[in-house]
Every structure is written in C-alpha cells, then in structure tokens.
Amino acid sequence: MPDVKHFDPDAVLDRAVALFWERGAATTGIADVVEATGLSRSSLYATFGSKQELYVTALRRYVDEQSRPVFRRLADDGRGLPAIAAFFERLVRSRCSGEHARWGCMVSNAHAGPDRDDLDVRQVLDTHHDGLRQAMHAALQAARARSQVPVGLDLDSAADLLALLAYGVNLRSRAGAAAADLLATTTTALHALSGGPYPATSP
Amino acid sequence: MPDVKHFDPDAVLDRAVALFWERGAATTGIADVVEATGLSRSSLYATFGSKQELYVTALRRYVDEQSRPVFRRLADDGRGLPAIAAFFERLVRSRCSGEHARWGCMVSNAHAGPDRDDLDVRQVLDTHHDGLRQAMHAALQAARARSQVPVGLDLDSAADLLALLAYGVNLRSRAGAAAADLLATTTTALHALSGGPYPATSP
DNA sequence: AGAATCTTGGAACGATCGTTCCGAGATGAG
DNA sequence: CTCATCTCGGAACGATCGTTCCAAGATTCT
Numbered sequence: 001m002p003d004v005k006h007f008d009p010d011a012v013l014d015r016a017v018a019l020f021w022e023r024g025a026a027t028t029g030i031a032d033v034v035e036a037t038g039l040s041r042s043s044l045y046a047t048f049g050s051k052q053e054l055y056v057t058a059l060r061r062y063v064d065e066q067s068r069p070v071f072r073r074l075a076d077d078g079r080g081l082p083a084i085a086a087f088f089e090r091l092v093r094s095r096c097s098g099e100h101a102r103w104g105c106m107v108s109n110a111h112a113g114p115d116r117d118d119l120d121v122r123q124v125l126d127t128h129h130d131g132l133r134q135a136m137h138a139a140l141q142a143a144r145a146r147s148q149v150p151v152g153l154d155l156d157s158a159a160d161l162l163a164l165l166a167y168g169v170n171l172r173s174r175a176g177a178a179a180a181d182l183l184a185t186t187t188t189a190l191h192a193l194s195g196g197p198y199p200a201t202s203p
Numbered sequence: 204m205p206d207v208k209h210f211d212p213d214a215v216l217d218r219a220v221a222l223f224w225e226r227g228a229a230t231t232g233i234a235d236v237v238e239a240t241g242l243s244r245s246s247l248y249a250t251f252g253s254k255q256e257l258y259v260t261a262l263r264r265y266v267d268e269q270s271r272p273v274f275r276r277l278a279d280d281g282r283g284l285p286a287i288a289a290f291f292e293r294l295v296r297s298r299c300s301g302e303h304a305r306w307g308c309m310v311s312n313a314h315a316g317p318d319r320d321d322l323d324v325r326q327v328l329d330t331h332h333d334g335l336r337q338a339m340h341a342a343l344q345a346a347r348a349r350s351q352v353p354v355g356l357d358l359d360s361a362a363d364l365l366a367l368l369a370y371g372v373n374l375r376s377r378a379g380a381a382a383a384d385l386l387a388t389t390t391t392a393l394h395a396l397s398g399g400p401y402p403a404t405s406p
Numbered sequence: 407a408g409a410a411t412c413t414t415g416g417a418a419c420g421a422t423c424g425t426t427c428c429g430a431g432a433t434g435a436g
Numbered sequence: 437c438t439c440a441t442c443t444c445g446g447a448a449c450g451a452t453c454g455t456t457c458c459a460a461g462a463t464t465c466t
Contacts, residue, residue: 002432003432003433006443023317026317027229029424040445045424046443051423051424108374110315161368161392165367175314185360188360189364206461207462207464208413243415244414244454253455
C-alpha cells in the first residue's frame with residue numbers, strides 16, 4: 001500500500017476558498033495558496049490538478065458549505081415573509097461584519113470574473129441561482145398560505161426579484177455599504193411585496 | 204514646440220474600456236492593450252502612467268460615457284414608473300444582446316474585483332451608485348407626484364432597492380440569464396412598488 | 407534650415423506566473 | 437525487514453507579467 005496524504009484536503013480547500021473568495025481567482029497565485037496552506041506545490045497539484053480545477057473545487061465547496069445550508073434554512077422556515085426578513089438580516093450581518101466582512105459572496109464575485117463562461121463555473125453559478133430562487137419561492141409560498149402577500153403576486157418573478165436583490169447586497173457590501181442602509185432596502189422590498197402598508201418614514 | 208501625439212487618447216481609452224469591461228483588469232495584460240490599440244508600450248505609459256491608472260481612467264470613462272447619460276435620461280424623464288420601466292428595458296436589452304452582450308456593467312464587475320478598496324476605484328463605485336440612486340429617486344418622486352406609488356413609500360429605500368436590483372441584473376446577465384426572465388423580474392418589482400394590483404400570471 | 411523637444415517602436419529588465427520534475431522520505435502489505 | 441508505491445520539499449522550467457530605457461523619427465518654433 002502506498003503512502004497516505006499528510007494533510008486534510010478539506011482544510012486546505014477551506015483556506016483556498018478564503019483566498020479566492022476575498023481576492024478572486026485571477027489575483028490569487030499558487031504561491032499564495034502554498035503559503036496559506038503550508039503544503040508544497042507537488043501535493044497541491046497531485047491533489048487538485050490545476051489552478052482552475054482548484055478554483056472550481058473551492059467554488060463548489062463554498063456553495064456546499066456557505067450557501068446551501070442558508071438556502072435550506074430559508075426553504076424550511078415556514079413563517080413566510082419573516083423568514084425572508086431573517087434571511088436578509090443574516091446576509092447583511094455576515095456581509096458587513098465578522099471575519100468575512102466586505103468579502104461579498106464568492107458566487108456573486110464569480111459572476112463578474114473572467115471565468116464566468118467556463119462550463120464548470122457556469123454550472124455552479126446556475127445551480128447556486130436556482131437554489132436561492134427555489135428557497136425564496138418556498139418562503140413566498142408559505143407567505144401566500146399565510147396571506148402575507150397579495151394573491152395575484154407572481155411568485156416566480158418575486159422569488160427572482162429577491163434573489164437579484166441578494167446579489168445586489170453582496171456586491172455593494174464589498175464596496176463598504178452600510179449595513180443599516182442595506183437592511184432598510186431589503187425591508188422596503190418585503191413591504192412592497194406584501195402589498196403595503198408601509199411603516200412611517202423615520203424623521 | 205515638441206512633437207504631438209500620433210493617436211487619439213480617447214479612442215485608445217475606449218478600446219481599453221472594452222477590454223477591462225469584458226475580461227476585468229486582472230486578466231487583461233498590457234500586451235492585450237497594446238495589441239488592441241496598435242500603439243506601443245512607450246506611448247501607453249507616457250499617456251496613462253501605470254496599468255492601474257489606465258484602469259481607473261477607463262473606469263471613469265465608462266461611467267461618463269455609458270452610465271451617466273442613462274442616469275440623466277432617467278432622472279429627467281418625468282413619467283414616473285414608466286420611466287423606470289423604460290430604464291430597465293434598455294438595461295436588459297443592452298446586457299443581453301448587442302455588442303456588449305454578457306459583459307455586465309463595468310462598475311458592477313469592479314465591485315467584485317480585488318481593487319474594490321483602492322481609493323480611486325472606490326470613489327468611482329460610490330459616485331456611480333449615488334448617481335443611479337439619485338436618478339431612481341427623481342423618477343420615484345415623479346411617480347409619487349402622479350400618484351403611481353403609495354404615499355407612505357420610503358423613496359430613499361425604494362431607490363436603493365431599484366439600484367441594487369440593477370446590480371443583480373448586471374451580474375446575472377453575465378452568466379447568460381434570459382432577457383425575458385430579467386424583464387419579468389424588474390416588472391414585478393415595479394408592480395410591487397406601485398402597491399399592486401398585479402397583472403394576471405401568464406398561463 | 408536648424409535646433410529643441412516630445413513621441414514612438416522595440417528591445418530588455420527583473421519578478422512572478424502556472425506547471426513539471428526528481429530525489430528523498432514516509433507508509434503499509436507481505 | 438523489504439519492497440512497492442505514493443507523498444513531499446524544493447529546484448527549475450518556459451511564459452508572461454508590468455515597467456523602463458534608448459535610439460530614431462516626427463513635429464513646431466525661431
């Protein structure tokens with residue numbers, strides 16, 4: 001039997017996710033990954049193939065570890081609009097504070113990158129978008145069941161709207177948008193979808 | 204008196220805008236700019252300084268040439284919601300078809316790039332965002348004057364919402380989102396802001 | 407025409423890019 | 437203990453990166 005790996009590939013992947021997430025694939029060199037993980041180029045290439053493969057693998061891990069649990073929580077939360085509000089509160093908080101503050105969303109960032117139409121990357125982007133859209137849709141269905149939204153509301157388009165809004169939050173948070181502003185915006189979106197009435201404008 | 208430039212700097216800048224817009228700054232080399240413009244490295248550096256300065260100058264030119272005229276048109280259009288609808292129709296069309304199809308918005312892309320907190324870049328991003336927000340605000344004021352939106356609607360947050368929605372459109376269009384889907388989404392947003400009623404869902 | 411001054415093309419710089427290769431070391435089966 | 441097999445550290449590859457430099461050419465003023 002051969003030798004066995006002297007490191008944990010998932011831990012290495014997590015470090016790679018952090019690098020690619022914050023700075024993007026193009027400006028992150030293999031040397032950076034080597035330095036951040038401590039292992040050698042040989043092990044890196046033997047395990048992950050090329051830099052592009054490493055990036056895609058890291059992107060997939062981001063979706064699995066960061067996005068999907070959040071989508072699932074949203075889809076399974078039966079409260080309707082409050083569930084969506086809670087989703088956005090968590091989103092804004094994690095985008096504007098904590099260890100990933102101003103990193104945005106790795107998938108949103110990937111949309112703006114040059115590898116967006118690499119076949120593997122594209123699949124991750126679309127899968128992520130579908131997941132977010134479907135989670136929003138489920139939450140909106142719960143909202144309709146509780147009469148929190150007008151009966152005529154097109155849930156598909158509304159789910160898409162909220163998904164695109166999330167992308168907007170992700171983008172602007174990278175430029176340092178204030179959490180309070182982002183929250184006010186998402187709150188207004190939910191009020192609008194609920195068919196009003198709107199709360200009094202703060203003085 | 205010295206020699207004079209043998210080229211038009213603005214024309215060169217337009218080529219640079221195209222390169223940086225489509226592929227981003229990190230993956231566009233000076234060699235690419237040299238090839239696309241036909242002039243030499245010497246002239247490039249003598250005129251624009253460094254690559255970073257060239258990128259920022261190109262980014263500013265993008266805002267001046269592409270974004271600002273659209274903002275101005277939106278702000279000056281007095282029709283209210285139909286003006287915003289027209290804005291989104293033009294946006295989606297230019298993002299999904301024509302010579303810049305699937306390029307997204309250069310400023311949106313810059314949000315996701317690694318230079319987002321370079322001081323000069325940040326200023327362009329914030330200026331762009333303010334311009335879009337204010338144009339939306341002006342259009343919403345017109346809408347309120349024409350009783351197209353509920354009186355209680357917070358115009359600031361609503362303007363922010365529409366601006367973030369535009370960023371979402373920009374992002375998703377880069378991944379090949381269908382124009383019809385994006386249009387349905389923005390239409391739903393406007394219907395929601397108008398306080399309903401919603402049109403019948405297509406069968 | 408001649409001098410002064412800037413532009414231009416192209417070679418060249420060191421640094422870094424992603425990737426490969428090889429000898430040495432570690433591991434588990436027989 | 438030995439052998440086969442994989443891993444690992446690190447040197448090294450050619451290519452490309454952004455940038456600089458210089459001689460030659462072009463232009464305008466006197």
